[in-house]
Amino acid sequence: MMHKDSTSTEATSSETMTAAVCNRYGPPEVVTLAEIPKPRPKADEVRVRVRATTVSAGDYRVRSHNVPAGFGLLSRLALGIRKPRQPILGTELSGDIDQIGAKVTEFAVGDPVVLFGDAAMGCHAQYRCISEDGSIVRKPRNLSYKQAAALSFGGTTALHFLRKARIKPGERVLVYGASGSVGTACVQLAQQFGAHVTAVCSSPNIDLVRSLGADEVVDYTTTDYTRTEQTYDVIVDTVGSAGYSRSKSVLNRGGRLLLVHGTLMQLIIAPWLTLTTQTKVIPGVALGRKQDLAFLAELAEKGLFTPVIDRTYPLTEIANAHRYVETRRKRGNVVISVAE
Ligand SMILES: NC(=O)c1ccc[n+]([C@@H]2O[C@H](COP(=O)([O-])OP(=O)(O)OC[C@H]3O[C@@H](n4cnc5c(N)ncnc54)[C@H](OP(=O)(O)O)[C@@H]3O)[C@@H](O)[C@H]2O)c1
Known part of the structure; x- marks a missing residue:
């Protein structure tokens, strides 16, 4: 689901944050760290301080532009012809809300949350904004931030x-x-x-x-x-x-x-x-809906669904995480630790 939320380019402030950016299609090395403006939440948005995110098969496919047979042209139209239109990859994250817009009612500063950015991506960064109506739910209390970061992509x-x-x-x-x-x-x-x-x-x-x-x-x-x-x-x-x-x-x-x-x-x-x-x-493309994320979070809180974690890398090692995911041998999910 494409949410109209501020990821890297809209509603920014003079403060900066670190993000992993991918400014061209290519091998894992094309993913580098950059200091970019910190996004500011709009009236209906919350800003999450990211604790953990994942490198998924989706991230590796976008970065390398390795897509299933026949989808080459269609995916370039969707993702960007010569380079990824969204330079910050990452479909999912966990973290804490650190700012809210004036019209936000569902969340408060300090709430631990899980966010699914899905095709809009933008999760490989220290902060990400999303509308409170978007795919964001409270973190299941029994999951660590690392586990919670891996709740959405495979689950939804x-x-x-x-x-x-x-x-x-x-x-x-x-x-x-x-x-x-x-x-x-x-x-x-x-x-x-x-x-x-x-x-x-x-x-x-x-x-x-x-x-x-x-x-x-x-x-x-x-x-x-x-x-x-x-x-x-x-x-x-x-x-x-x-x-x-x-x-x-x-x-x-x-x-x-x-x-x-x-x-x-x-x-x-x-x-x-x-x-x-x-x-x-x-066949088809799965759409990540808020109610699906809420369903998974509820199952997880009851101990009936647990995201599987394989390796964890710090944000500074994200290119190595891409390298491992690209082997297509990972077990469950590969987590990026953004802040402890
Ligand atoms: N349609 C959609 O909306 C949608 C959404 C999400 C993902 N996807 C696609 O779905 C696929 C799976 O995603 P994922 O995140 O689960 O990928 P993944 O985590 O990278 O899958 C890794 C697993 O695939 C197994 N595997 C690799 N090659 C295999 C082979 N030749 N035979 C049998 N098993 C093999 C490996 O098991 P072993 O090591 O035991 O072989 C490994 O545990 C990807 O292509 C992804 O792009 C589609």
Whole structure:
């Protein structure tokens, strides 16, 4: 969801802050630290002093302009033709409110919060503003700032797709790419929705996905999920390796295929497959809504959803964080510590 909020360029003051900026598409080194004006909240906005943020698959894709096949031109139109239109990446953060606009009623200075900037980004900085009606909620008390920073990106994506699948209790859900940010959220949420969850990952991540509640695990380095006797009501593909042609033989009648990672061609043919086969094929872009973030925060506060943290880097090491995320081997989320 694109919020009209002040990230780096609007409503600024003479004070400065440190931000990680990306002024061209390229390798991790294009992300550098800069001193830029601190944003000032408008009347309906709050300003958050950032404690922690993440480098997500979304950040690495924007920075490197490595997007799923077919989306090259469309994404340049959306993100910026020659360089990222929004130089401050970062989709999510946690922190404390340090200033509020004159019309703000929901939040007060000092409130610990979680903010999802989504496609508007702007979270790799010491301060970020957002409308109080935007995707910002109070931080779950039982989560650390580092955990809270990683609540939104994978969580809202998993929630968006799983809700579209309308999972009924007892249905069998297979999550392909179960150890990533979206995958670890999918395993936990599908389990919350009453599904029987099979997680597909590599050998080193088996214990992790089991600890998140997976009922069964398929190690893709030794076993092909299409070659067991098991069939599924829902398959979630977060990797781009479990599309329709591969998955159709193990999808039950009335099954749903959720293409979190999908190519332009998959997006185009999805309605045709839905019309002409027994499978509903669901591609698309997840939209981060405030009520979804609130739902995740509530689940987290009840101890029913916990963001998985892999490595933590200080803001000064953000290029190294990009380097690690780009390996596509991270487990859950990579956190950037902005201020302790
Ligand atoms: N449609 C949307 O709105 C939307 C929203 C968010 C993200 N996305 C996309 O969804 C994808 C997943 O995002 P994410 O944040 O979960 O990524 P991620 O955290 O970087 O995913 C990393 C995980 O992917 C697994 N993986 C990598 N290559 C694999 C392979 N060949 N086979 C099986 N598993 C593999 C790895 O597990 P192992 O080490 O065990 O192999 C690793 O744990 C990204 O492409 C992202 O751009 C789409």
